[in-house]
Amino acid sequence: MAVGASRMTTPQEPDEPSGPPGRGKGGGPWFSSRVTVCAVLLAALPLGLLAVAAWLGRHVRPxxxxxxxxPVVRDHGVAGLVGKFYVTDNGRVGNALLVGLYAEFPVAGxxxxxxxxxxxxxxxxxxxxxxxxxxxxxxxxxxxPLLVAATVTAxxxxxxxxxxxxxxxPAGSVSHTLAPVLACAAVVPALCARGRRGRTAALVTVVLAGVLIGTLSEETSIVGLVVLSGLLLTGRRLVTERAWPxxxxxxxxxxxxxxxxTAVLMTSPGSRRRRTRFGAETTSMISPESLAASARGFARIVETVLTTWPYxxxxxxxxxxxxxxxxxxxGSVLRRPCRPLPLAACGxxxxxxxxxxxTVVTYPVFGARVSSAARTWNDYLLLYVLLLVAVGALLGRALRTRMPRPWAALAAAVAAxxxxxxxxGLARPLHQLxxxxxxxxxxxxxxxxxLRAGAASGAKVLPYTPLPVAGMLEPFRDRGRIGWPARCVADYYRLDAVTYSTRLP
Structure with a gap:
C-alpha cells in the first residue's frame, strides 16, 4: 500500500461470496440468528459462573x-491513606486512592x-x-464478542x-488484578478515536493511565512497558504507514x-522504607544469583499455568x-495483511x-516463595489469557479459510x-471456596x-481468635507467636490491644 493512501481494505477471503449476505454459501440471516442463539446460550455458562462469584462476595470480611x-480511612479519610502509603508504606499513591475508595465503606466495600x-x-x-x-x-x-469477554473474565x-x-x-486485587484491567481500559479511547479531538483525548488518557499504573503496581508497569516496547519495535509491520505515526x-x-x-513511586519515602524492610536495598535484583533464582521460580510458575487446563x-x-x-x-482498517506465526511468536x-x-522484581520480597505468590502472577496472566484468545482466533481463521465448511462446523462444535x-470445571472449586x-x-x-460490645462497655484489652481463609494472614499466626496485624485490629475496634484466643464466640 502506498504512503498516503486513504485506506486499506481487508482482502476477500476464499469462502466469502462477493455479493450481499444471503441464505446461501456466505451465511445469511438464518445462519446469523442461529449462531447468535447458540453463542448467547454458551455465554450463559461463564456469565452464570461470574454471577455466582459476585453473589459469594457477600461473605467477604476484612x-x-x-x-x-x-482505621486510617475512618480517622483521616482517603487523603490520610494516600499520605500514609507515600510516606510510610510503599509509595503506591494510586493504589492508596483505589483502596481508600472501597475502605470508605468498611465491610460493605x-x-x-x-x-x-x-x-x-x-x-x-x-x-x-x-x-x-x-x-x-x-x-x-x-x-x-460477549462470549469471548465472559470466558476471558471467568x-x-x-x-x-x-x-x-x-x-x-480487595487489597491484593487492586494491586495485581484490577491494575492490568485498567491498563487494558486505556486502549479503548485509542481504538475509538475519530478526528483530532478523539486522538488528543486518547493521548491524554494514555498518559494519565500510565501515571496511575506507575503508582499502582510495579508489576503491571513492567507488563505495560514490555507491550508498548513491542508495539514500537513491531508496529510498522502491523499497521499501515498512515496509522504508524x-x-x-x-x-x-x-x-x-x-x-x-514509577519515578514518583520509587523515589517516595514509603518505597525506600519498604525496600529496607524486606532487605531489597542490600539485595541486587540483577545479581547472577537473583536472576537465576528468579528464572527457576518463573519456570515453576510457567509449569503451573500451562498445566491449568481451564485456560x-x-x-x-x-x-x-x-x-x-x-x-x-x-469498513476501512489500519492493519497490514495478517501474518499469524510472527504475530503469535511476538505475543x-x-x-x-x-x-x-x-518475577525478578518480586523475588527480593518473596524469595523462594515467589513461585507460590499466585496473586502477583495476575499482572501478566491477563496478557496470557488474551494471547490464548488471539492464538485461538488465528487458528480458527486458518481453519475457516482452508477446511471444507462441514469440517469447520465440526471444529466449532468441538471448541464450544x-x-x-x-x-x-471452575464451578466446583468456587463452590468450596x-x-x-x-x-x-x-x-x-x-x-x-x-469486640464492639466489649469496647462499648469500656474494655481496653479483649481476646481475638484468628479466622484465616484461603491462606490469608490473620493476627496471631503460628499459634500466637506472630502478632501482625493485631495492633491494627485493636485500632479498628478502638482498643489498647487484642490477645490471642482459641475460643470462638
Whole structure:
C-alpha cells in the first residue's frame, strides 16, 4: 500500500461470496440468528459462573492488610491513606486512592468489590473485543464478542491457584488484578478515536493511565512497558504507514506516563522504607544469583499455568471467534495483511519477558516463595489469557479459510464443548471456596459483635481468635507467636490491644 493512501481494505477471503449476505454459501440471516442463539446460550455458562462469584462476595470480611487500612480511612479519610502509603508504606499513591475508595465503606466495600471489579473486567474485555474486530475490518455474529469477554473474565478471575486473593481480597486485587484491567481500559479511547479531538483525548488518557499504573503496581508497569516496547519495535509491520505515526506517538506517551508514575513511586519515602524492610536495598535484583533464582521460580510458575487446563477455554473462545468472524467488507482498517506465526511468536515472547521481569522484581520480597505468590502472577496472566484468545482466533481463521465448511462446523462444535467443560470445571472449586467464606463470615460477624460490645462497655484489652481463609494472614499466626496485624485490629475496634484466643464466640 502506498504512503498516503486513504485506506486499506481487508482482502476477500476464499469462502466469502462477493455479493450481499444471503441464505446461501456466505451465511445469511438464518445462519446469523442461529449462531447468535447458540453463542448467547454458551455465554450463559461463564456469565452464570461470574454471577455466582459476585453473589459469594457477600461473605467477604476484612483481613490481613485491610485491618490496617480501615482505621486510617475512618480517622483521616482517603487523603490520610494516600499520605500514609507515600510516606510510610510503599509509595503506591494510586493504589492508596483505589483502596481508600472501597475502605470508605468498611465491610460493605469488601462485599461489593467482587461484583464491581468483575463487571468492570467483563465490560473492558467486551469493549476491546468489539473495537478490535471493527479495527481489523471483521464482523462476528452477535453474541460472540460477549462470549469471548465472559470466558476471558471467568478464566482470568477463577482459574488461578488462589481465587480469593485474585477476586475477593480487595487489597491484593487492586494491586495485581484490577491494575492490568485498567491498563487494558486505556486502549479503548485509542481504538475509538475519530478526528483530532478523539486522538488528543486518547493521548491524554494514555498518559494519565500510565501515571496511575506507575503508582499502582510495579508489576503491571513492567507488563505495560514490555507491550508498548513491542508495539514500537513491531508496529510498522502491523499497521499501515498512515496509522504508524499515531500508534508510535500513543505508545511513546504511554511509556512516558508509566515512567513518571514509577519515578514518583520509587523515589517516595514509603518505597525506600519498604525496600529496607524486606532487605531489597542490600539485595541486587540483577545479581547472577537473583536472576537465576528468579528464572527457576518463573519456570515453576510457567509449569503451573500451562498445566491449568481451564485456560483451554480461552483458546476455545478464540477459535470460535476465528471460525465465525467474516470480513466487514465496507469498513476501512489500519492493519497490514495478517501474518499469524510472527504475530503469535511476538505475543508469546511478550508474555515470557513480562512474566520473567515481574518475577525478578518480586523475588527480593518473596524469595523462594515467589513461585507460590499466585496473586502477583495476575499482572501478566491477563496478557496470557488474551494471547490464548488471539492464538485461538488465528487458528480458527486458518481453519475457516482452508477446511471444507462441514469440517469447520465440526471444529466449532468441538471448541464450544471444550469451552463449556472448562467453565463448568471452575464451578466446583468456587463452590468450596464459597462454603469456606460463608463459615468465616458467620464467625467473623459473631466475633465482631463481641469486640464492639466489649469496647462499648469500656474494655481496653479483649481476646481475638484468628479466622484465616484461603491462606490469608490473620493476627496471631503460628499459634500466637506472630502478632501482625493485631495492633491494627485493636485500632479498628478502638482498643489498647487484642490477645490471642482459641475460643470462638
Amino acid at each position: 483481613s490481613a492488610d485491610e485491618w490496617c487500612f480501615l 469488601h462485599q461489593w468489590y467482587a461484583l464491581v471489579s468483575g463487571l468492570l473486567t467483563l465490560l473492558v474485555v467486551w469493549t476491546l473485543t468489539v473495537l478490535l474486530l471493527r479495527r481489523a475490518g471483521q464482523r462476528a455474529p452477535r453474541g460472540i 478464566v482470568f478471575l477463577l482459574a488461578t491457584p488462589n481465587t480469593y486473593k485474585t477476586l475477593y481480597w 499515531a500508534l508510535r506517538t500513543w505508545a511513546l506517551l504511554g511509556a512516558a506516563g508509566i515512567a513518571v508514575g 483451554a477455554g480461552a483458546v476455545a473462545a478464540g477459535l470460535l471467534l476465528g471460525l465465525l468472524a467474516r470480513p466487514g467488507g465496507t 508469546v515472547l511478550a508474555v515470557l519477558v513480562a512474566g520473567y521481569l515481574c 464443548t471444550v469451552l463449556a467443560v472448562s467453565v463448568v 464459597g462454603q469456606d467464606m460463608r463459615v468465616r463470615a458467620g464467625q467473623w460477624d459473631r466475633q465482631d459483635a463481641r
